[in-house]
Amino acid sequence: MLGSGSLRDKRETMNKEIQRLKAFDWRGYFGMVLDGVVRGIMAGLSAKELRAILRGDPPTERPNPRYKAMVKSFTLHLRPKYYQRASTWFTHTWRLGWFSVFFFVVETLTGIVLMVFYAPTPERAYGDMLTILSNVPFGQFMRDLHRLGAEGMVAVVVLHMVRVYFTASYKGERSFTWFTGMVLLLFTLVLSFSGYLLPWDQLAYWAVTIGTSMAEAAPPPAMGKAVNILLRGGVDIWAGGLLRFYLLHVFLLPLLAIIVISIHYYKVAREHSISLPAAVEEGEMEPEAKRHAVERIDLIPDLVIHEIMLASLASLLMVLAVATFYHAPMEAHADPQVTPLHTEAPWYFLWLQGLLKLGDKTLMGVVLPTVIFGVLFVVPWLDQNPHRMARKRPGAIIIGIISVILMIILTYMGTPGFGIETPPAQDILSHLVPATSPGPVKELPWDEVEAGPLDEAKGVHGKRTYFVSYPPDWEKQASYQNTEEFVFIKPEGQETKGLEADNEFLEILRHFKAEVENSPKLMPPVDDSAPLAKVTVEETQPGLKWAHFSITWDEMAVNDKDGTPLVFDSGDFKGQTKLKRETKAIPAPDVQEAKIGLHRDSFYGR
Amino acid sequence: MTRVEITIGFLSLLGVIAITAAVGIGEGVKEGDNGRLAKAALGFEKRSVESGAQMFDQYCANCHAFNAAGANCPPLDETSGLHGGDLGEGVAWRLEEMHWDRADVYGYVYSTIAAGRMESSRPDRYQGLDPKIMAMPAWSQQYGGPLRPDQMKDLANYVVNFRAYLPSAKEEAAYEKGCRQVMEIMNPSRPQYVSKCYEKLCVVAYEAKGKTPPTMPEAPPKPADGQEKDPAYVAAKAQYDANLTRYWASFWSGCKAAGGQAPPDPITATPLPAVAASTPGGTGEATVAGDAGTAEAPAGTGTPATPATAAAGGGATATATKKP
The missing domain is CATH 1.20.810.10 (Cytochrome Bc1 Complex; Chain C)
Incomplete structure (x- = not known):
C-alpha cells in the first residue's frame, strides 16, 4: 500500500541522494579508475607520469616509478634500469x-x-x-x-x-x-x-x-x-x-x-x-x-x-x-643435372x-x-x-x-672470377647467358633484340644473323647485303648497319666481340669456314625469340702434361706446330654454343 | 633531444605505414586488376615458356624438329591439330581423335610427355623414335625418364604457347586450316569428326564465288513439358524437319556448284565401330542438324546421327541410315 506521505518521504530521500551524488567527486573517481587501468597496463606508470616522460619532465612521484617498471613488468624486467x-x-x-x-x-x-x-x-x-x-x-x-x-x-x-x-x-x-x-x-x-x-x-x-x-x-x-x-x-x-x-x-x-x-x-x-x-x-x-x-x-x-x-x-x-x-x-x-659454371x-x-x-x-x-x-x-x-x-x-x-x-x-x-681458369669460350658465353641467373641478354628490353624480317603470313619475325666476329671479306659478299637478315657488328665508334646506335643489344654484342677478339686462346677458324662468333635471333612463337650464341674457334694443340705445343712428327709439315683440329678424328674447329628463349612478357629485371 | 627523437620516430612510423600502403596498392589486390601480382604471374608463366623452349631444343628437337615442325615425329606447332580447341570443332582434331577434352591441350601434352607413347598412333605418317622400342619414350622420372615434374610443366607450357599463333583475329583462317588437315587425315576412316569442317569449307567456297549460302530454317519453339504430343507442335516439327532436309540438300548442291566439296557418301566410308558408336555429333548445332537423320531412321541403328549422314540428303540418307 503506497500512501501519499510515503511518496513525500521518498522524494525527500531522493533529493538527498541527488545532492549527495552531485557533491561526489566524479572527476576524481574516474580519474582514479583510469589511473588504475593505465598503471595496470603500463607497469605502474601513471598517465601523468607517461605525459611527463613524453614531455621530458622529471618523475612525478617518489620513489621514481620509472625504476619500478623493471620489477612490475615481465618484458621490462629483462632490461636494466x-x-x-x-x-x-x-x-x-x-x-x-x-x-x-x-x-x-x-x-x-x-x-x-x-x-x-x-x-x-x-x-x-x-x-x-x-x-x-x-x-x-x-x-x-x-x-x-x-x-x-x-x-x-x-x-x-x-x-x-x-x-x-x-x-x-x-x-x-x-x-x-x-x-x-x-x-x-x-x-x-x-x-x-x-x-x-x-x-x-x-x-x-x-x-x-x-x-x-x-x-x-x-x-x-x-x-x-x-x-x-x-x-x-x-x-x-x-x-x-x-x-x-x-x-x-x-x-x-x-x-x-x-x-x-x-x-x-x-x-x-x-x-x-x-x-x-x-x-x-x-x-x-x-x-x-x-x-x-x-x-x-x-x-x-x-x-x-x-x-x-x-x-x-x-x-x-x-x-x-x-x-x-x-x-x-x-x-x-x-x-x-645442370651445374653452373661458377657456384x-x-x-x-x-x-x-x-x-x-x-x-x-x-x-x-x-x-x-x-x-x-x-x-x-x-x-x-x-x-x-x-x-x-x-x-x-x-x-x-x-x-x-x-x-x-x-x-x-x-x-x-x-669471388668466382678469382683464380679459377675456365675455357675462355665457355667463360664468355656464361657471362652472356648464365646457366642459373637471367643474365644481361634476358634483362634487355625485348624489342631491342631484333629478329629478322616480318613473315606476314605467320605474323612472326624470321631469322636474323649477327656476325659478331667474322672474316673481313664476308662483309662484302653479295649474299649478306640484306641488313634485315645479316648484321655485321662493328667496334665502338663505327656505325653498325641495321642497328640503331643506342640499341642496348648492340652494346652487349660489341662487348662480346671485344671479349672473343681479345682472348688469346681463341683463334678464328683458319679456313674461314665459320665466323669466330655469331648470334642468330629468330621469333619461333609470337612473343618468343630464340637466340643462339656460338663461338667457333681453332686453337693450338698442346701437350696435356706440360702445356708445350704439339708438332707434326712426320709428313709434309714435319716440325710445324699442330692445330687442335688436326688431332681430332674428324678435323673441325671447336664450337661452344648457348641458346636461350626470350619471351616478351617474362619481365626480367624490369 | 627526447622531443627530436620522438618526432623522428613518429615520422618514420608514418613513412613505414605510407610505403606499405603504397606497396599494397601496387600489388593490385583486386581481381582483374593490372597490378604487380598479375604481372608477376604472367612473367613466371612466360619464363616457364622460355625454359621450355630450351628444354625442347635439348630433348625433343631431335625427333620433332626445331620449332616443333615435325620430322620423324609429328609436328606440335600451330599447324598440328593440338591447339585452339576453344575455336570450335575440327581445330584441335588431334585431341578429339585421341578422345581428349579438346580444350585441355596442356593436360594432353603433359601426359604424353610424361608417359610417352608405346606405339605410333599413326605409323603410316610418323615412325617415332624407334618403332622396335617405343615410338616416344616416357620422359617422366616416375616412368624412368629424365625429367622432373617442373621440367615437364615448362615443356608443356612451351608447346601450349604455339596457341599464340592463333589469335582471335585469325580464328577463321586457323579453323579453315585445321579443317583441311582434318579432312585430309581423318576423312576416310572417321567421318563423324569432319562434318562440321565440310560445312565450314563450303561456306568458304560460297564466299569465294560471291554467293550466299541458303538460310537455315528456324526450329519451332520447344514445347513445354508434356506438350510434345501437341498436334500443332508435331505438325510444325515435321515441317521443320522437312525444311531442314531440303536446306541441307540445297546447301551441299550449292556448295558443289561453287566448287566446294560435299561429304562423301557414308556407304563408302567404313567407320571404326568402337569410335563410331561412342561419338555423337558433338556440339549443340550438330545435334540440331542431326535431327533430320533421326527423323527418317529409327533410333538405335548404330549409325551416329551426324550432319554428315543427315546432310547427304534424299534417298541416299535413307539407305545409309538403314544400314546397321
Whole structure:
C-alpha cells in the first residue's frame, strides 16, 4: 500500500541522494579508475607520469616509478634500469647488439608469414616461391624483407663482434658473454645458410651442395661421409635434405638462438652492463667530464624512446629499400643435372671459398676454419692483458687489424672470377647467358633484340644473323647485303648497319666481340669456314625469340702434361706446330654454343 | 633531444605505414586488376615458356624438329591439330581423335610427355623414335625418364604457347586450316569428326564465288513439358524437319556448284565401330542438324546421327541410315 506521505518521504530521500551524488567527486573517481587501468597496463606508470616522460619532465612521484617498471613488468624486467652515459655513446656501441635483436625480430615476424605459404618438398617448394611472389599480396614484400633482414643480421652480428674485440669489451667478467656471443655468431651464420636452400632454386641448391660437401672433407673420411649424409639426408640434396634444412631453419636454430640470446643479454643487463669506453674506464679524464660520462641514463624514458626511434627508422629504411630497389634473387628451379659454371657462396662465406682455392679441402675447408672459430671462442682467455686502452694492447689491435684485412682479401679471393681458369669460350658465353641467373641478354628490353624480317603470313619475325666476329671479306659478299637478315657488328665508334646506335643489344654484342677478339686462346677458324662468333635471333612463337650464341674457334694443340705445343712428327709439315683440329678424328674447329628463349612478357629485371 | 627523437620516430612510423600502403596498392589486390601480382604471374608463366623452349631444343628437337615442325615425329606447332580447341570443332582434331577434352591441350601434352607413347598412333605418317622400342619414350622420372615434374610443366607450357599463333583475329583462317588437315587425315576412316569442317569449307567456297549460302530454317519453339504430343507442335516439327532436309540438300548442291566439296557418301566410308558408336555429333548445332537423320531412321541403328549422314540428303540418307 503506497500512501501519499510515503511518496513525500521518498522524494525527500531522493533529493538527498541527488545532492549527495552531485557533491561526489566524479572527476576524481574516474580519474582514479583510469589511473588504475593505465598503471595496470603500463607497469605502474601513471598517465601523468607517461605525459611527463613524453614531455621530458622529471618523475612525478617518489620513489621514481620509472625504476619500478623493471620489477612490475615481465618484458621490462629483462632490461636494466639505466646505463652509464658513456656506454650509450653511439660511437662506442654503434647499437650493433641492439640491431642484431631488431633483425632477429624482423626475421621471426616475416618468417612466420612466409611459412604459411611454403611447403618444404622438392615438388612444391619452388612453385610455392613463385606463388608467394605472384599470388600472395605482400608476398614479395615479406620475402624481400626477410632476405634483407637476414643479410643485415649477419653483417651486424659480425660487426658487433669486431666492435667488441677492438674496444676490448670481452675481458674479465665479460669473458663468458663473449663466448655466448660467438655461439650466436655461429647460429646466425647457420640460420642464414639453412634458409638459403629453401627457395629451391639453382643458386640455393648449388651453394648448399658445395657447403655440405665441405663437411665431407672432415677427417676421418668415415666421419666426413656420415656428417655429409646427416646434413643432406642422402647422397644428394633432395627431399630429405630440404626437410632437414627447413627444420633447422624454422625450429631448432631459432629455439636455440632465443635461449642463447636470453643468456647473452641477461648477462649484459644484470651482471656487467654495457662496457664503458676504455678511455672513460682507464683513461685520464677531467673529474667533471668523468662524472658526466658515468652519469646514469635511465632506460625509461631516454633509452626506450631512443630504441623506438631506432626501430622506426630502421623499419623505414628497410621498407624503403624493399619497395624500391632491393629484391631477393630467384633463379631457375634447382637441377642436379645442370651445374653452373661458377657456384657462388653467400657473401659471408666467400672467405671460406677463398681459403678452399688455396689448398687441400680437408685442411683449408675444415681444419683451418675450425681452428679460426676455436681461437675466436677463447679470445678472452688467450688475451691475458688486463688493459683495455688501444695503446696498452698494441699486439691485440695489430692482430685484429691483420685478421680483418686477411678476411677481406680471402673474401675477394672467394669471388668466382678469382683464380679459377675456365675455357675462355665457355667463360664468355656464361657471362652472356648464365646457366642459373637471367643474365644481361634476358634483362634487355625485348624489342631491342631484333629478329629478322616480318613473315606476314605467320605474323612472326624470321631469322636474323649477327656476325659478331667474322672474316673481313664476308662483309662484302653479295649474299649478306640484306641488313634485315645479316648484321655485321662493328667496334665502338663505327656505325653498325641495321642497328640503331643506342640499341642496348648492340652494346652487349660489341662487348662480346671485344671479349672473343681479345682472348688469346681463341683463334678464328683458319679456313674461314665459320665466323669466330655469331648470334642468330629468330621469333619461333609470337612473343618468343630464340637466340643462339656460338663461338667457333681453332686453337693450338698442346701437350696435356706440360702445356708445350704439339708438332707434326712426320709428313709434309714435319716440325710445324699442330692445330687442335688436326688431332681430332674428324678435323673441325671447336664450337661452344648457348641458346636461350626470350619471351616478351617474362619481365626480367624490369 | 627526447622531443627530436620522438618526432623522428613518429615520422618514420608514418613513412613505414605510407610505403606499405603504397606497396599494397601496387600489388593490385583486386581481381582483374593490372597490378604487380598479375604481372608477376604472367612473367613466371612466360619464363616457364622460355625454359621450355630450351628444354625442347635439348630433348625433343631431335625427333620433332626445331620449332616443333615435325620430322620423324609429328609436328606440335600451330599447324598440328593440338591447339585452339576453344575455336570450335575440327581445330584441335588431334585431341578429339585421341578422345581428349579438346580444350585441355596442356593436360594432353603433359601426359604424353610424361608417359610417352608405346606405339605410333599413326605409323603410316610418323615412325617415332624407334618403332622396335617405343615410338616416344616416357620422359617422366616416375616412368624412368629424365625429367622432373617442373621440367615437364615448362615443356608443356612451351608447346601450349604455339596457341599464340592463333589469335582471335585469325580464328577463321586457323579453323579453315585445321579443317583441311582434318579432312585430309581423318576423312576416310572417321567421318563423324569432319562434318562440321565440310560445312565450314563450303561456306568458304560460297564466299569465294560471291554467293550466299541458303538460310537455315528456324526450329519451332520447344514445347513445354508434356506438350510434345501437341498436334500443332508435331505438325510444325515435321515441317521443320522437312525444311531442314531440303536446306541441307540445297546447301551441299550449292556448295558443289561453287566448287566446294560435299561429304562423301557414308556407304563408302567404313567407320571404326568402337569410335563410331561412342561419338555423337558433338556440339549443340550438330545435334540440331542431326535431327533430320533421326527423323527418317529409327533410333538405335548404330549409325551416329551426324550432319554428315543427315546432310547427304534424299534417298541416299535413307539407305545409309538403314544400314546397321
